[in-house]
Each structure stands twice: as structure tokens, then as C-alpha cells.
Amino acid sequence: MNRVFEIQEKILDKIAEFESADIQRDITLSWERIHLASCAAVGRILALKRGADPELSAIACSVHDYGRIITGKQRDHAMAGYEPLKLFLEESGCFTPDEVELLATAAKKHSSKKEVGSPIEEIVKDADVFDCYQYGMPLDREEQRARLKTILEEISH
Ligand SMILES: [Fe+2]
Numbered sequence: 090m091n092r093v094f095e096i097q098e099k100i101l102d103k104i105a106e107f108e109s110a111d112i113q114r115d116i117t118l119s120w121e122r123i124h125l126a127s128c129a130a131v132g133r134i135l136a137l138k139r140g141a142d143p144e145l146s147a148i149a150c151s152v153h154d155y156g157r158i159i160t161g162k163q164r165d166h167a168m169a170g171y172e173p174l175k176l177f178l179e180e181s182g183c184f185t186p187d188e189v190e191l192l193a194t195a196a197k198k199h200s201s202k203k204e205v206g207s208p209i210e211e212i213v214k215d216a217d218v219f220d221c222y223q224y225g226m227p228l229d230r231e232e233q234r235a236r237l238k239t240i241l242e243e244i245s246h
Contacts, residue, residue: 091144092144092148092183092184093129093133093144093147093148093151095181095183096148096151096152096178096181096183097125097126097129097151099177099181100125100151100152100155100158100177101122103158103159103177104118104121104122104158107158107159107161112160112161113161114161115157115161115162115163115164116157116163118158121154121157121158123224124154124220124221124224125150125151125152125153125154126151127220127223127224128150128151128153128213128216128217128220129147129148129150129151129216130147131150131215131216131219131220132146132147132149132150132212132213132216133146133147133150134244135212135215135216135240135243135244136212138243138244139208139212141208141209141212142209145188145191145192145209146209146212146213146216148192149191149192149195149196149209149212149213150212150213150216150217152174152177152178152192152196153167153170153195153196153199153213153217154166154170154196155170155173155174155177155196156168156169156170156171156173156174156196157169157170158170159173166200167196167197167198167199167200167201168197170193170196170197171193171194171196171197172193174192174193174196175189175190175193178192178193191207191209192209194207194210195207195209195210195212195213196213198210198213198214199213199214199217201214202214202218202230202232202233202236203232214236215236215239215240218233218236218237218240219237219240219241219244221233222237
């Protein structure tokens, strides 16, 4: 099976487990489901345009909010997800250690929208911003709006 769908199924199972967990959530699990699939689609398009790996990019986008899924908290969720995500990816048996590190690092850094990182990190940040935009979610920070402007120009060509 394609690793994108395999990981998405596993993360959807994880979300389903959290449906019954008694934790206060800043964002609904319904949004997490939509956002992970939709970010993956955007990430794949950006990767194809930029000459990056479309499969790993789509996977990185699918898992980037793992920290918020498991904690329910928006604050510092990128960092909070780093170690648990590495474990989740290792346990999936789908990835080499280098791929696990690459994917977990892209998730860890995705909230640092002002900084410019590796190609896959940039794809996750940009797909995140564009996806929030296309569902009408607020982009409160200047650096998010700056990214959106660039992406809109990029994808219209
Ligand atoms: Fe996030």
C-alpha cells in the first residue's frame, strides 16, 4: 500500500482512540481529520512543483499536527509532538531512521513560520498556511499571511 494512505489510516485510528479521551481540546478532532488529509494533498502539489519528494512531503503534512492530536493543546504543539511522533513513525514500520527524523523534524519546526528550513519543512509550513486559508481559518500572524501571499503566487502558475 502507498505509505501516505497507510500512515493516514494509522493516524485516523489514533484520532478515533482520542474520541473517547476526556481531554479539553483547543481544536476539534473533525478539523484534525480534514486538515491532515487536505494538507497532504496540498503538500504533494507543492512538492511536485518544487522538485521535492511528493510521498514524504504528503506524509510529513499528514502528521505535522500529531502533537495537538495527542495533547489537545495548540500551545507548543509542534514541539510536544516531536518525540511521540518519532515513536509513532517507528512503530509503523514504514520508515528508515533517517526518514523518521526528517518527518518528525518537519513537524517540530512547522510552527516557526518566520524561519526558512529544509525543503520538506517549508512544504509543511506552506501547506499548513494554505490549508487554513482555504477553509477560512484565521491567519493571525504576519508571517502566516506573508507565506500565503507567496504560495498563492506560486500555485497560480
Ligand atoms: Fe500545527
